[in-house]
């Protein structure tokens with residue numbers, strides 16, 4: 001096993017392996033990677049073009065967007081979001097970045113710097129939203145709401161991403177979720193037979209009722225492939241995880257599924273694509289009466305309740321500030 005970055009290991013190639021595509025053209029470029037689930041051995045140049053073609057194919061397959069769309073990429077500073085931004089730009093899409101400073105100590109400082117450096121490198125705009133100015137940082141919200149950090153984080157990220165994209169005239173929000181992320185979520189939801197979540201697990205969430213269309217163009221790219229793509233393109237990304245991710249069940253599922261993939265290459269891709277092909281249509285066969293969506297009485301954003309979750313959180317923050325409660329604001 002060869003390590004690229006962040007402990008991501010690639011299978012060792014046999015000595016003198018040649019690139020499958022080069023070989024077919026009568027060239028003799030040395031291979032750098034073997035993709036067992038695609039039975040492909042590729043050199044640097046052909047891996048990069050394979051990766052970008054695969055992203056393009058996924059965009060077309062799920063009718064995600066076209067070159068007429070203005071895309072906002074949710075950038076975390078990690079390998080997936082930066083690889084996605086790089087690939088979309090190279091494929092000719094108009095894609096800017098959106099970074100939310102979550103205020104998670106050194107993790108946020110480092111990831112913001114890497115995101116800014118990358119934006120400069122590709123010459124695209126990176127919008128930055130400071131959560132501490134909008135509401136409060138994630139560590140503060142964790143304390144105030146008495147909820148796990150990731151739950152508050154997910155709520156505010158979704159809210160501000162959608163609000164910002166609308167205000168600035170973007171038609172699409174693209175996130176860097178990869179195949180491993182999607183398979184881990186699918187596995188977790190299947191273990192619990194969480195039908196409501198399974199019904200919504202699709203790489204495109206249509207625009208409706210004040211929500212911008214959300215897409216996942218890396219849903220058929222593995223974590224290793226996205227790490228290698230970033231590495232080969234000299235993309236500097238944050239190599240350590242957010243401190244709040246420790247102990248997440250999705251990490252355990254990922255480890256388990258990767259062991260399965262080692263033994264049976266192609267398992268992850270098959271699990272995911274067959275779900276989309278065979279199970280997803282069945283789950284969504286009957287048009288259910290959707291829960292009525294309202295608009296938040298305070299901010300006007302879409303919400304299932306009179307007041308949306310973010311405004312409720314804001315109210316809690318204000319209440320604590322007014323009572324002089326010490327939450328290290």
Ligand code: SF4
Pocket residue numbers: 102138149150151153154242243244245
């Ligand atoms: Fe937010 Fe949790 Fe992800 Fe950290 S691990 S960025 S807290 S969702």
Ligand code: ZN
Pocket residue numbers: 296297298299300301307308309310311312
């Ligand atoms: Zn609101």
